[in-house]
């Protein structure tokens with residue numbers, strides 16, 4: 001989780017003298033305002049069927065429309081929100097908003113799309129998370145099968161039996177579960193066997209140089225083969241080129257996500273995207 005976040009977290013403070021703590025307190029206060037005054041919004045990035053390019057699902061990715069600093073990416077505020085506990089409210093809002101938006105998006109669509117929502121380990125472990133998921137589904141009317149929760153490997157490693165039980169309860173609702181950024185943590189492929197999950201998302205770092213780095217090619221191939229043997233669906237994230245696309249089709253990856261198909265876009269823009277990606281220009 002920290003991987004993508006560390007580097008850019010405080011970039012807009014660069015140059016100021018040792019303000020980290022004061023600035024973090026300030027950021028925390030501002031984030032509270034953002035939560036209360038509707039400054040958060042969701043962007044959506046398509047996941048396509050690898051072979052047909054047909055849009056099948058969306059990942060909801062939070063953005064912060066900051067009153068003076070412009071549009072902030074999660075790398076600027078998620079890890080702070082995890083430390084302050086504000087992530088609970090943030091993730092709750094994202095879950096609720098995404099379920100509602102999906103009903104708008106699916107209205108008049110021939111084949112309904114699913115939505116994937118990222119859940120912080122801090123949030124997942126909290127009592128009441130299960131009820132929150134149930135409530136979001138009830139209030140929005142979204143079919144449970146249309147919701148997928150993305151959790152990280154680390155969560156499972158630390159999580160032991162309690163986490164597995166919670167996952168099972170969530171699965172029993174009909175909600176799907178994906179392991180995000182797979183390959184960056186320390187869990188082994190065989191460990192996946194014990195988890196009641198549906199999907200493995202291979203981390204972007206393995207996809208990036210899949211056509212040139214033999215080691216990564218082998219890792220991706222290993223993940224796909226093993227995951228399929230376990231009956232799991234495989235998604236590759238961070239697909240940026242036609243070469244990577246071709247390669248991943250050959251390796252029988254199920255779904256693909258990345259800038260090559262579409263960047264994350266706001267809802268209005270999403271509604272204008274074609275059903276099959278990448279868009280021919």
Ligand code: C2E
Nearest residue numbers: 061062073074094118119120238239240257258259260264
């Ligand atoms: P993630 O869940 O692994 O999401 C994928 C990230 O990769 C997104 O960054 C997305 O914009 C980016 N990405 C997608 N395709 C490409 C590509 O082809 N090339 C490159 N270079 N990047 C690509 P984003 O939106 O900045 O989000 C970063 C991370 O923040 C997410 O990683 C996720 O861990 C976290 N996050 C985002 N939204 C939420 C949320 O609502 N709640 C929580 N707890 N975490 C969130």
Ligand code: MG
Nearest residue numbers: 059118150180
């Ligand atoms: Mg994700």
Ligand code: MG
Nearest residue numbers: 180181201237
């Ligand atoms: Mg991911």
Ligand code: MG
Nearest residue numbers: 181203204237
């Ligand atoms: Mg990632």
